[in-house]
Amino acid sequence: METRKVAFYTLGCKLNFSETSAIGRQFEEYGFEKVAFEDAADIYVINTCSVTDHADRKCRKVVKEALKHNPEAFVTIVGCYAQLKPQEIAEIPGVHAVLGAAEKFRLVETLAGFEKPAAGPGRVYASPISEATEFHAAHSFGDRTRTFLKVQDGCDYSCSFCTIPLARGHSRSDSVQSVVERVQKLAATGVKEIVLTGVNLGDFGLQGPERERRENFYDLVRALDEVAGINCFRISSCEPNLLSDEIIRFVAQSKRFAPHFHIPLQSGSNKILGLMRRRYRRELYQERVRLIKEVMPHACIGVDVIVGFPGETEADFLDTYQFLNELDVSYLHVFPYSERANTLAPTLPGRVQDRTRHERTTQLRSLSEKKKRFFYEQHVGQEAEVLFEDDVTNGQMEGFTPNYIRVTAKYDPLLVGELKRLRLSTVTAHNLMEVEELGLEVFQH
Numbered sequence: 001m002e003t004r005k006v007a008f009y010t011l012g013c014k015l016n017f018s019e020t021s022a023i024g025r026q027f028e029e030y031g032f033e034k035v036a037f038e039d040a041a042d043i044y045v046i047n048t049c050s051v052t053d054h055a056d057r058k059c060r061k062v063v064k065e066a067l068k069h070n071p072e073a074f075v076t077i078v079g080c081y082a083q084l085k086p087q088e089i090a091e092i093p094g095v096h097a098v099l100g101a102a103e104k105f106r107l108v109e110t111l112a113g114f115e116k117p118a119a120g121p122g123r124v125y126a127s128p129i130s131e132a133t134e135f136h137a138a139h140s141f142g143d144r145t146r147t148f149l150k151v152q153d154g155c156d157y158s159c160s161f162c163t164i165p166l167a168r169g170h171s172r173s174d175s176v177q178s179v180v181e182r183v184q185k186l187a188a189t190g191v192k193e194i195v196l197t198g199v200n201l202g203d204f205g206l207q208g209p210e211r212e213r214r215e216n217f218y219d220l221v222r223a224l225d226e227v228a229g230i231n232c233f234r235i236s237s238c239e240p241n242l243l244s245d246e247i248i249r250f251v252a253q254s255k256r257f258a259p260h261f262h263i264p265l266q267s268g269s270n271k272i273l274g275l276m277r278r279r280y281r282r283e284l285y286q287e288r289v290r291l292i293k294e295v296m297p298h299a300c301i302g303v304d305v306i307v308g309f310p311g312e313t314e315a316d317f318l319d320t321y322q323f324l325n326e327l328d329v330s331y332l333h334v335f336p337y338s339e340r341a342n343t344l345a346p347t348l349p350g351r352v353q354d355r356t357r358h359e360r361t362t363q364l365r366s367l368s369e370k371k372k373r374f375f376y377e378q379h380v381g382q383e384a385e386v387l388f389e390d391d392v393t394n395g396q397m398e399g400f401t402p403n404y405i406r407v408t409a410k411y412d413p414l415l416v417g418e419l420k421r422l423r424l425s426t427v428t429a430h431n432l433m434e435v436e437e438l439g440l441e442v443f444q445h
Helices: 015-031 057-068 080-084 086-092 104-111 162-170 178-189 217-224 245-252 270-275 282-295 314-326 355-379
Strands: 005-010 043-048 076-077 097-099 123-125 149-150 195-196 232-235 260-266 300-307 331-336 381-395 398-402 407-408 419-427 433-436
Touching: 005 015, 005 057, 015 043, 015 149, 015 195, 015 232, 015 355, 043 057, 043 080, 057 076, 057 080, 057 245, 076 080, 080 097, 080 162, 086 097, 086 123, 086 355, 097 104, 097 178, 149 178, 178 217, 178 398, 217 232, 232 260, 282 300, 300 355, 314 355, 314 433, 331 355, 355 419, 381 407, 407 419
Parallel strands: 005 043, 043 076, 076 097, 097 123, 149 195, 195 232, 260 300, 300 331, 407 433
Antiparallel strands: 381 398, 381 419, 398 407, 419 433
16 A cells, blocks of 8 residues: 655644654654655645734645645644634634544544545534643654754743734743653764744743643753753743743853743833733833843843733833833844734724824834844854754855854855854844854855
8 A cells, every 4th residue: 555645734832843843753753754745745734823913824735736746635724813713714624534632643543544524614623721731742743954842832821912822821841850861862862952942931830731830940950950961942932921030040050051031021011011921020021031141141032012902002011112122132022913813902092094004013123123134243253053954045055152152154055953163253234243263264154
C-alpha cells in the first residue's frame, strides 16, 4: 500500500508551531510521510489562531490553497479558532474535519481512515473547553534553527479582550523533571537554542487533574540552567506581574538564559489597563524594565501593545506613546484592537474608529523602528555570538545574538545552524546589523 502524505500549515504563535510539529511526529509514527504544503499531500492539517484579525478569511484561504495542490485531499482544521467556532469552520467548502483543543492530539486515532463525509459539512470533534484539562507536551524540531518548547498551556486570567481561555482552557503545566528530561533529549540531537513557550508562561507550575501549584517558573528556570548541551534558552513572553525580581536577577547571572525579555504591556494608560482587566499597572511595568536594565544593561526588551481599545481617547493614546517613548525598551509589537465574540471589551463604551486605530498603530510602529535602531547602535563594535538561520535571501543569511539583535551576513553554508563569534559593525537601513569576522574580512551586506 502506498504511503499516505500529510502536510501542515500553522497560523499564529510559537506555541502553535510547537504543537504542529508534535502532531506531525505522531503522523510519522503511524507511517505517514510528512511533506511540504505544496507537494500534493493526501491530508492537510491547518492549525489556526484566534488572536490576530480575520481568522475566518485566513482559514478559508489556506483551505483553498491546499485543495489547489490536491483537490482530493482530506482537510482537517485544529487550533484555537477550531475550538471557538467549530460549526462555522465545518461549513467552509473543502473542510472535512474540525478538532477542538481536547481532541487535536488524538487526531490520527480520531479520524482513523480519514474518510470524507458523504455530503454536507465537515465532521466536528470538539468537546467543551472545560474538558481540555490534560497537558500535552510539544516541541518544534527540524522546522527552524531554534526549538520552541511548550511547557505550559491555558490561562486563568480574564482580560476583557482575549478569547484564549475560551480556546485553550485553564492554566496547566508540565513538571520541572519532565521538561528537563525533554531538554536533555533535545540537547543530544544537537539543538543549540530553546525558546520556552506557553499561553501564560509565568504561571508555570499548576499540575495534575486538580491543577495543584506544585512548582513555579523560577524553579524551572533554575533547573534548566544546569542542563548541559544547550547554549541558550529564551523566555518567549512573560506577564509583568509574574516576571519576578528573582527571575530577572537569576537570568542576569545565568549560564544559559538569554538577556532577552518579551513583556506584554498592552497599554501605557492605567485607565485602559483597568478596562482591559490587566493584573498590573504601568508603575509595576516600569519597575520591571528598570531592574532588567540595572542588572543587564545590554538586555533586549520587547513589548506588546494594543491600540484603539474601547474608551481609549487621544489623551490616553498620547499617554501610552509618551510612556513607551521614555521607557528603555528595544522594540514593540503593536496590534490594533480587534473585537472578539464572547469577550467583555466589545460591550464597553467609547468605540474607536478603525481609521484612528490604524493611525495609532502606524505611529507606534514608527516609534518601534526608532527604538530598535537606537538599541542596535549601542552595540556597534561589540563582539557577540550569532546563531544563523537556514533562510537565505538574495545571497544573505540572518541570525540572532543572545540579546536578539538580528544580524545579516553573506551566505555561507558552513554557518547554517552554527554559533559564530563575530563583531557587530554597522546598522543597515532596514534595521539589521552587519558583522565582521574577528581579525578577518568583513561580511558584506
